[in-house]
Amino acid sequence: MWAAAKRTARFAVTAKWQLATLKWRLILIGIAALVLFLVILVVGILDTLTGVQNEQPTDVTFNTAGGLQVSDQVLQYRGLVESELSKHGLAEQTNLVLALMMQESGGHGNDPMQASESKCGRIGCITSPEESIVYGVEHFASVFERANRDVQLTLQSYNFGGGFIDYVQQNGGRYSKELAISFSQMMYQRVKHTGIYRCHRPSAVQHGACYGDIEYVDAVLKYLAPVAVADGVITxxxxxxxxxxxxxxxxxxxxxxxxxxxxxxxxxxxxxxxxxxxxxxxxxxxxxxxxxxxxxxxxxxxxxxxxxxxxxxxxxxxxxxxxxxxxxxxxxxxxxxxxxxxxxxxxxxxxxxxxxxxxxxxxxxxxx
Ligand SMILES: [Zn+2]
CATH class of the missing domain: 2.70.70.10 (Glucose Permease (Domain IIA))
Structure with missing residues (x-):
């Protein structure tokens, strides 16, 4: 009887100790979650700050045959991009495609045009930059024609997929940032259960527009140097x-x-x-x-x-x-x-x- 009581008591102590451990674990998890939250918050704020610094005026006239500010890794593909574009009669779009490549990859890796999904519907099926450029340019050319050579619509569709062209055509026929945001919001509602889409940019979070990149057009065009500064100083x-x-x-x-x-x-x-x-x-x-x-x-x-x-x-x-x-x-x-x-x-x-x-x-x- 004493032994049994002692055993019960020991069990109670163990249970109490386990409960205490559990409590500490919960507290630790809580602290970890808080730290993670703070890190995300700080990174988000830094992101916003650098985003603001990097922002280019969007009202400058861009000249797709004009200047280009991209990395040497991208520039090494100029000849190849130009010759692939010539096959589609679009050699004059070389700088635009190089700017697009800069945004996609900075010219790094085996798939600098990120053309794998348009080639085979999944990531990773392209094994060389040459293959990437052949398929990437082909995809660009088809989007460019479908978008009636509208540069902004072409770029946003390269990022969103061809569905965006239909969407724009059903909604007035002209690209606008507002249409890009509403398309992204709509698509995000459809696909968010998959968990593979997440908001990178604060502006996307703000709009709940987490499908694709709603800032894609500006992001690419900033690599095309304006012909002249638009602030009236150098015209x-x-x-x-x-x-x-x-x-x-x-x-x-x-x-x-x-x-x-x-x-x-x-x-x-x-x-x-x-x-x-x-x-x-x-x-x-x-x-x-x-x-x-x-x-x-x-x-x-x-x-x-x-x-x-x-x-x-x-x-x-x-x-x-x-x-x-x-x-x-x-x-x-x-x-x-x-x-x-x-x-x-x-x-x-x-x-x-x-x-x-x-x-x-x-x-x-x-x-x-
Ligand atoms: Zn120099």
Missing amino acids: KELLSGLRSPLAIPLNVTSRFGWRVVFGQRDNHTGIDFSCTPSDTIHAVKSGTVIYSGNRGPYGNLVQVRHDNYITAYAHLSRLGVQTGQQIEAGQALGYCGTTGRSSGNHLHFEIKTSEWSGHIDPAPVFGL
Whole structure:
């Protein structure tokens, strides 16, 4: 009887101890959940902040044959993308497709166009970048034609699937961000039980538009550099009729914009043209020399102020003008060189609204 009572007591103690452990476990799970929640919250806030910083003005005129700011990984596929597009008579859309590839993959991996689903309905059936580009371009071309060559509708449909074209045609026939949001909301209601769709962007969460990416159009178009800054400081008119900075044909060795150098993303604020030390560098327009001297990584640098903008000519071997001098369009400023942070003779050329900011892509200005 005593033994039995003792046993019961021991059981009670064990049960009580287990209950206590359970309580602690629940508390720990609670704390873990709270920490997770806070992490998600902080990441979300950071995401929103960087999202705001990265936001580009959406009212700039984009030129699909104009400038492009993509990684070198994407640029290495230019030839292949262009030749595949030519098969569909769409070679002039090369930059648009490269911008799309930049958004899809940054040019990384075996399926840089993320074309696997359009090829075989599932992820992972494409095994090489060449295959990805063949199927990705084919898919792009078919969407582009179905969308009546509407660039925004094409891009959003590349992300959402062809159903979006039908949806737009049933709702006025023109792409709008509102239609993209309502389509995403509708589709999300249909597929959310699968659990494979989740909201990445705060704006998508806000609208409950978690199917696909409602910001896709802007995300792709931001890689297409505007022909001119739309804020009225540098306009297309101001940039028309510029002389070439070199007497030899312009050969671009490095483009403007984000590029990846030794695995680091680096913003190239100008464009590089190949040249030799015997080549003179010419002012693209008349103006005033506001700087002629040596400036660190730029090496020997000449900067010329024109009416509303500045042009810069860097890495020169010799300088031929002085600060304060008035110069004519086409006047020689110095000689091609490799001074400063440079690994060979070339001209680094910039167009910008002020000495340290407002850089634009010079390529479209010279039809490159
Ligand atoms: Zn450069």
